[in-house]
Amino acid sequence: MIVTEIVGNLADLSEAERAMLHVEHVELASADLTKRIQRVRTDHGRELGLRLDAATDLRDGDILLREEHNVVTVAVASQQVIVIAPRDVVEALRVAHGLGNRHLPAQFFTHLSVEGLDTAQGVMVVADDHTVAAFCDHAGTPYARVERVMEVPFRHAEHTH
Incomplete structure (x- = not known):
């Protein structure tokens, strides 16, 4: 699957909304937050391709994919x-x-x-x-x-x- 836009951020969701979600994370190094095209793998083994707008920098908690009660989010590595x-x-x-x-x-x-x-x-x-x-x-x-x-x-x- 190719992700072309960020669909939100976990921080913008209410606590009740977050409690209803199953969350997969894509851990990225800080340097990777500016890469608009990259292949990533979630902590559950799902592969995604990112092809984002040039003006888009990823942030911790960004939602890359939302499918009903499942979301794939960015987790910035320390x-x-x-x-x-x-x-x-x-x-x-x-x-x-x-x-x-x-x-x-x-x-x-x-x-x-x-x-x-x-x-x-x-x-x-x-x-x-x-x-x-x-x-x-x-x-x-x-x-x-x-x-x-x-x-x-x-x-x-x-x-x-």
């Missing part, structure tokens, strides 16, 4: 990331400058709790990379390696030199 928690704006600017030329895709959060880190000033999250950890160690910037579901895929920003 991945190892580095959460960087600068203590103030000057340290944040130093980190941004120091890591910026590496063109690493990053995401920024103002409400993210990580055990052992003071995240009150906001955090920068990047895919796990030993050079980022070494930079933070050298700079004395607090960070933590954590396993996390990145609901939005990392993207490289468009730029020119």
